Amino acid sequence: MVSIIVPVYNAAPYLNQCVDSLTNQTLKEIEIILINDGSTDDSLAVCMALAATDDRIRLIDKPNGGVSEARNDGLRAATGEYVGFVDPDDWVDEDMYEHMLATLTAAQADICMCNYVKEAKEGTVPVLMKHSGGTIEKEAILDEIVANVIAKPSFRSGETDIMGSVCRLLISRELLERGNIWFDKEVAFMEDLLVCVEAFLKCERVAIDAGAYYHYRVHESSTVMAYKSKFYQRQKQAFAKLQELLVREGKAAALAPRMANRCIIIALLALANEAHKDNPTPFREKIRNIDAIVADEELAATLEKIELDNVEPRKKLELNLMKKKASVRLYLYYSVFNKIKAALGKG
Template sequence: MKPRVSIIVPVYNAAPYLNQCVSSLTNQTLKEIEIILINDGSTDDSLAVCAALAATDDRIRLIDKPNGGVSEARNDGLRAATGAYVGFVDPDDWVDTDMYERMLATLTAAQAEICLCNYVKETKEGTVPVLVKQSGTIEKEAILGDIVANVIAKPSFRSGETDIMGSVCRLLISRELLERENIWFDKEVAFMEDLLVCVEAFLKCARIAIDSGAYYHYRVHDSSTVMAYKPKFYQRQKQAFAKLQELLVREGEAAALAPRMANRCIIIALLALANEAHKDNPMPFREKIRNIDKIVADEELSATLEKIELDTVESRKKLELNLMKKKASVALYLYYTVFNKLKAALGKG
């Protein structure tokens, strides 16, 4: 049976979650699938769990390789894929059992190259559906403004604005599109590698179908990338930002998307400030302040902040942006220390 969909799962030290993840795939109502598990040099029991799961279903293919990072693991999955369409699932997440049948039907009916669905954020406190505002079929002319721009950043810092999480895990993508346009995950990028692939694929496809279902379950836990302290976070985000800018220049869309890239520049700084104040940051206080000094001294950030009309920004963001404009490093550190504690107490990822 030739698979219609190849589902790629990069695995690194995810043993406690693998059974739930993989069973949500083997139980798909769409039977013509292959499940490609790439064990990326795990040091826990992940390889043994993957091998046991592969023994139960001949649609599961296991690739065992030395650790090379999530981008290279996904690329290995793409090289091995034989389905006409590819999907991606992270090993600590799971999906509804009819996800790929429904998305394939939506994509086929629209004659699209990509289908995008909604997702559910799963926390200790409960589930929160995260829905995109867009619906139906997005044609080439509207993809830039309706999809790509919102993947890069929210339109403004006003309350109520939303963006689109740039994750390949909510997509079903034509493998022919990826091969035709030579789209791969950049193994040199440690953060935002998903977003880069999403933006490139969106820019190079003719039609995107939006499925209103929230099929993907994104687990937020203490060891999640989104929750953990990340060393060299700002440098790695700036590297990915530069790669994104290069992509937009190459595709001739840098000018059209300049306002969203400016917002992205600020978002990266805000995330980096919170990361410096993370409870698990082992650096001494003075080192943390020096790192914050470097963030707020960034010339591109300063130039972007000067152009923002603070009167249109919600009060909390206005405080953050004002402190950044004033380069008030100690005040920013104290603010984010309190903010992180409140966020943790409320269980927000």
């Protein structure tokens, strides 16, 4: 019934917990596809040992090609009626896929979405959507899901977005095949978000399961925590791909306000990335990189249009510094901000 795709790259310490949570699913009619993406640690040996214990585990060993191509290889190999994705350093509740399949089939939906739990060394935090359950159809999918996956409605306090991760979804394989939906191997960041948006735009009905089944591990080597080289350029590339997708699907105008917010969010994340403690770049080059970010014409045009009256104080400070192109002050601000976040364990 369900094919669960796990792209594996240098995840040996976490694989047993991840795969055990899948082999112990209360839904037994599953296949687990492990794609070893050219790991240089013991991941392949761990995968082989795990595959020997359960004939529902299929192992694909390939040269390193990135997470997008690994997931595509998993999709090509999948035989299940529905597809789920799990990252190798995460794990899921043992009844996740039984519940999600029941929710999806009862609603006759193409996609089921659940909540997730953020697992950090400081503690466990459930991250819940505003929807407590039910189904969302057609135009409401655009307003209530796609828009919030792209960006939160505003920069006011209390506004939230929806994390665009395929790992919280159960998707009809027929929808993926009919829509010709694949992960873009040219995109280094936001590849999840692109697939989520395209799948939501091409489906008729989404079922919401209120359960928080997926456990997302945050650790020092997590993508969200680590310093990323050429982050802004890669995010801008993904942003352009997202814009192309919205134009192709005829939704660019409807989602223009959220894309404007995402443009600003990308810049804010890029500024924090430049001030990351692990950034090896010399100080002057960091400032030049920040200069380039705040000089971006699309960003400047977006900042000019934003209404700051109701923006929370911290965000207002950040946006005003960006408007003024105050690169050194931005660097100092984010250097302090990153240290505070690390001290509080918020990652």
